[in-house]
Amino acid sequence: MQCAKTKDGVSFGVRVVPRASHSEIVGAHDGSLRVRLAAPPVDGAANEELIRVLARALDVPRARIEIVAGHTNRTKQVRVAGVSCASVARLCVKVARLFEVDLLRRK
Numbered sequence: 001m002q003c004a005k006t007k008d009g010v011s012f013g014v015r016v017v018p019r020a021s022h023s024e025i026v027g028a029h030d031g032s033l034r035v036r037l038a039a040p041p042v043d044g045a046a047n048e049e050l051i052r053v054l055a056r057a058l059d060v061p062r063a064r065i066e067i068v069a070g071h072t073n074r075t076k077q078v079r080v081a082g083v084s085c086a087s088v089a090r091l092c093v094k095v096a097r098l099f100e101v102d103l104l105r106r107k
Helices: 045-058 085-106
Strands: 003-005 009-017 024-029 032-036 065-069 075-081
Touching: 003 085, 009 045, 009 085, 024 045, 024 085, 032 045, 032 085, 045 065, 045 075, 045 085
Parallel strands: 009 032
Antiparallel strands: 003 009, 009 075, 024 032, 065 075
16 A cells, blocks of 8 residues: 655545445555445545544544545545554555454455
8 A cells, every 4th residue: 555654644545435335444455445334425425434434543633633535536545644654554454464364264
């Protein structure tokens, strides 16, 4: 996943899948973090849900997360203040491990 350091945090791409059965981070997709969202893409509901999911996963207040590009697209650019690229990378590794464990349980 690609992550760029900014003056006060990091910026990275997110690929969202709205109207999922529940909201969760599911891994990486084409260099972006892939997030399923239960909210529909109507009146900014999916964007608000994305900010909530990322804030919970990165353990930061929602006010530190900003969608800087792609407000009406599935592919978005997100800026998070107060975190490092290492924190985002750890999140990706954690999600990948959980996904592997889930796959093993299903076998």
